[in-house]
Amino acid sequence: MVFAAAHSILLGEEHSDMSFVERCVYVAREAIEEAGIADNEAQTLLVLSTTKGDNLDLWTPALQIAQALGCTHRPIVVSNACTSGVCAQITAARLLATGPYKYAVVIGCDILTDFIRSGFEALKALSPEPCRPFDSDRQGLNLGEATACLIMARGEEAAGHWVYEAGSIHNDANHITGPSRTGEGSYRCLRDVLPTEIADLACLSLHGTGTPYNDEMESIAVHRAGLDSVPVVSLKGYYGHTLGAAGLLETIVTMRHLDSGLIPAAKGYQHQGTTYALNISAERRTTDKRHFIKLLSGFGGVNAAVRWRKQ
Amino acid sequence: MDSLKQQLKLQIIAALNLEGMQPEDIQDDAPLFGEGLGLDSIDALELIVLLEREYGIRLKDAKEGKPVFQSVAVMADYITTHRTK
Amino acid sequence: MKQIHHILILPDRVVVDDQPVTITTQGADIVTELYRRYMNDYPKFFKMDLLSRLGLVAADILLQTEGAERGAERDDRAVVIVNRHASLNNDRAYEATIQPDNYFPSPSLFVYTLPNVVAGEIAIRNHYLGETACYIAAQEDVEPLIASTFNEHTTSVIGGWLDVTDEKEFIAKLSIWTH
Numbered sequence: 001m002v003f004a005a006a007h008s009i010l011l012g013e014e015h016s017d018m019s020f021v022e023r024c025v026y027v028a029r030e031a032i033e034e035a036g037i038a039d040n041e042a043q044t045l046l047v048l049s050t051t052k053g054d055n056l057d058l059w060t061p062a063l064q065i066a067q068a069l070g071c072t073h074r075p076i077v078v079s080n081a082c083t084s085g086v087c088a089q090i091t092a093a094r095l096l097a098t099g100p101y102k103y104a105v106v107i108g109c110d111i112l113t114d115f116i117r118s119g120f121e122a123l124k125a126l127s128p129e130p131c132r133p134f135d136s137d138r139q140g141l142n143l144g145e146a147t148a149c150l151i152m153a154r155g156e157e158a159a160g161h162w163v164y165e166a167g168s169i170h171n172d173a174n175h176i177t178g179p180s181r182t183g184e185g186s187y188r189c190l191r192d193v194l195p196t197e198i199a200d201l202a203c204l205s206l207h208g209t210g211t212p213y214n215d216e217m218e219s220i221a222v223h224r225a226g227l228d229s230v231p232v233v234s235l236k237g238y239y240g241h242t243l244g245a246a247g248l249l250e251t252i253v254t255m256r257h258l259d260s261g262l263i264p265a266a267k268g269y270q271h272q273g274t275t276y277a278l279n280i281s282a283e284r285r286t287t288d289k290r291h292f293i294k295l296l297s298g299f300g301g302v303n304a305a306v307r308w309r310k311q
Numbered sequence: 312m313d314s315l316k317q318q319l320k321l322q323i324i325a326a327l328n329l330e331g332m333q334p335e336d337i338q339d340d341a342p343l344f345g346e347g348l349g350l351d352s353i354d355a356l357e358l359i360v361l362l363e364r365e366y367g368i369r370l371k372d373a374k375e376g377k378p379v380f381q382s383v384a385v386m387a388d389y390i391t392t393h394r395t396k
Numbered sequence: 397m398k399q400i401h402h403i404l405i406l407p408d409r410v411v412v413d414d415q416p417v418t419i420t421t422q423g424a425d426i427v428t429e430l431y432r433r434y435m436n437d438y439p440k441f442f443k444m445d446l447l448s449r450l451g452l453v454a455a456d457i458l459l460q461t462e463g464a465e466r467g468a469e470r471d472d473r474a475v476v477i478v479n480r481h482a483s484l485n486n487d488r489a490y491e492a493t494i495q496p497d498n499y500f501p502s503p504s505l506f507v508y509t510l511p512n513v514v515a516g517e518i519a520i521r522n523h524y525l526g527e528t529a530c531y532i533a534a535q536e537d538v539e540p541l542i543a544s545t546f547n548e549h550t551t552s553v554i555g556g557w558l559d560v561t562d563e564k565e566f567i568a569k570l571s572i573w574t575h
Contacts, residue, residue: 051510052487052509053482053532056482056484056487057482057484058482058532059480059481059482059532059533062532074533074534074536074537075533076531076533076537076541077531077532077533078529078530078531079482079510079511079512079530079531079532080512080528080529080530081510081512081513087529091529091531091541091544094544094545095540095544098543098544099540114494115487115490115491115494115509118494118499118501118506119490119501119503119506119509121501122356122360122501122502122503122506123356123503123506123507124356124359124371124372124373168527168549169527169528169529170471170525170526170527171475171515171516171519171520171524171525171526171527171528172519172525173469173519173520173522173523173524173525174520175351175352175520176507176513176516176517176520177352177353177507178351178352184525185525188471188525192549298510298512299507299510299512299513299516300510300512300513300515300516300517300528300530301516301519301520301528302512302515302516302528302529327443327504328442328443328504329439329442330439330441330442331439349439353503353504353507354504356503356504357502357503357504360500360501360502360503363500364500
């Protein structure tokens with residue numbers, strides 16, 4: 001089985017003095033130390049999740065990070081738009097299952113440049129106020145910045161750890177920027193990663209960007225998958241949309257809350273703003289359940305989901 | 312007015328990469344979206360940039376653009392009234 | 397895993413299943429020449445960046461070579477793109493629209509500043525609801541990455557190495573892969 005051995009997060013612009021590579025190396029070293037795998041570089045694969053890398057170069061920084069960490073295997077960069085951070089988990093799990101690796105250092109990072117900011121502005125996707133995912137008054141997304149690292153490991157014994165259970169990627173085959181009106185790809189991803197008993201799900205950690213179309217699409221996908229009753233985790237109200245980091249950041253934050261039996265409050269949410277009602281709350285809630293699903297969607301029509309289970 | 316419409320058609324064809332299309336293929340009153348030229352949401356945003364770049368007209372979002380982008384004739388009217396360059 | 401059909405497109409050469417294809421142009425014009433000869437029914441092609449045009453045309457020629465019925469939705473075939481330069485060529489074009497003295501960010505260029513969009517374009521053209529993925533990786537890792545895509549849902553893959561340095565230097569080396 002593949003499980004999460006450790007994780008680490010570096011948030012926001014308080015680290016703006018650090019370069020792309022420095023941020024990635026920093027979170028990786030923290031997580032590697034926590035996992036206690038410092039002397040296993042030869043068995044460790046670097047999987048980097050990013051959309052724009054270091055000033056539009058994705059490959060050179062991956063080589064530099066691998067070298068700094070002493071990983072001798074060739075790194076893999078996953079660049080699947082805003083779903084990259086979930087796709088990177090899926091890629092790591094697949095390669096761990098078949099490859100010569102025992103560990104995967106999975107890092108998500110994007111730096112919020114004028115390039116990215118101007119583009120989302122040109123797409124009229126930005127909210128003039130703090131974003132309000134799934135709310136009836138939502139006006140768009142906020143961009144955010146984070147670096148997040150998840151160490152995934154292959155092993156027989158994973159007591160006390162989060163175990164990777166399933167992953168799925170589907171395209172909407174509809175439009176490169178417009179979310180599917182039927183939630184096709186997200187629905188198919190959810191369907192593929194469901195546990196045997198839906199009642200075992202502690203929560204669905206959704207994409208919830210705060211744009212009118214994305215959040216509506218997700219509510220349709222959740223409804224079609226029969227998951228209306230499952231509590232929703234919506235984190236962009238706290239961190240904004242962190243692009244290539246989002247899948248890892250939001251997976252890790254969901255794990256950390258569930259480790260304490262908590263479902264975080266949906267910041268910015270007040271009133272139902274989607275056709276189908278979601279089980280979402282502006283209050284923090286508690287749970288003793290052990291499964292969660294992380295769902296994302298992105299440009300290029302791509303959708304991705306993973307399910308993790310606490311052992 | 313006719314020269315503005317002609318110029319606008321050329322600008323639309325260039326900005327939206329409407330390959331093989333000539334100004335005379337776009338009728339003044341024909342709808343630009345929907346069946347018309349097969350334009351989509353990204354094209355609408357590109358038309359917003361075109362209005363700002365060429366005529367100094369700033370539209371807030373695609374919603375504000377919708378009534379303006381009905382046809383070349385409507386766009387030309389709007390430009391005549393609102394242009395700042 | 398085996399390749400059932402393969403195509404190579406270079407700025408001066410096109411080869412399909414080891415048979416050279418006669419071309420009359422060079423550089424990025426080759427891609428348009430191939431579009432006119434093999435597709436010519438998809439005006440959206442002209443709205444795309446070179447990476448997407450190259451990938452879309454290469455995929456279409458492969459699918460015509462395969463000869464299977466097309467047009468119906470399917471989710472058993474994945475699209476997997478691997479390259480070195482991500483979307484850099486188009487990123488530069490978008491950057492030119494955000495210069496301080498000439499600042500008109502182009503939404504239609506921005507949407508192609510992601511290297512996975514070509515996989516989405518191939519999926520849209522062919523109604524593929526299966527997996528689409530893009531990796532920036534070493535060319536030696538193309539086959540392991542494609543092999544790792546197969547599972548109980550995905551029984552074939554169209555994809556491979558698809559890299560655009562600029563208008564003069566590019567390569568499409570794509571295949572249809574089955575178990």
